[in-house]
Amino acid sequence: MLDETDRRILRHWLGEPDAARAVLAERAGVTQATLGRRMERLRQAGVVKAVRARIDWKALGFAVEVSLRFTLDKTNPRAFDEFIAAARDVPEVVAIQTFLGRVDVRLNAVARDMGHWQEVYREKILALPHIAEVEALMLISTIKESEGLPL
Structure with missing residues (x-):
């Protein structure tokens, strides 16, 4: 279900969840359009359930x-x-x-x-x-x- 590009996006997204999409796309080695499509696909597939704040x-x-x-x-x-x-x-x-x-x-x-x-x-x-x-x-x-x- 997940390919290496999806895994790379998830690794960088988990590492810095509040990074701007442009920064995340660059770190993951994809275009912003590709990043957006893949992030949406991960949400629709239920892999990413929510992006949430972590309270200290x-x-x-x-x-x-x-x-x-x-x-x-x-x-x-x-x-x-x-x-x-x-x-x-x-x-x-x-x-x-x-x-x-x-x-x-x-x-x-x-x-x-x-x-x-x-x-x-x-x-x-x-x-x-x-x-x-x-x-x-x-x-x-x-x-x-x-x-x-x-x-």
């Missing part, structure tokens, strides 16, 4: 980041749906993922400081429905973060 939460004053792992009480057949719907309503929750296995759901949440985190955890997180078990992992540092693949 610390720069916005959210110094605490926590990953929460939940095992849900699955005796209620609507447990997943109700939990996820409620979690979406918590403004401090910035990511929700579901899993197969011992952990059912993972939430990533941010807070301004430990006092704010304590408030979010007690008043919003623990109030989520159908929690059987929760484990909180405080982020200390991010060593590697990449959305790129070896194309």
Whole structure:
């Protein structure tokens, strides 16, 4: 499906997603028209789902980041749906993922400081429905973060 030109475009686009099209085309070794056509084809094929901003939460004053792992009480057949719907309503929750296995759901949440985190955890997180078990992992540092693949 992808040829070497597509891979080269994706590598450069992932490396510098906000580069001007002229710069990206030059680095990928194609014309701007070719770049535009191929980028659109990659979007239509579902290879590129979205171009989005990556927020630095610390720069916005959210110094605490926590990953929460939940095992849900699955005796209620609507447990997943109700939990996820409620979690979406918590403004401090910035990511929700579901899993197969011992952990059912993972939430990533941010807070301004430990006092704010304590408030979010007690008043919003623990109030989520159908929690059987929760484990909180405080982020200390991010060593590697990449959305790129070896194309």
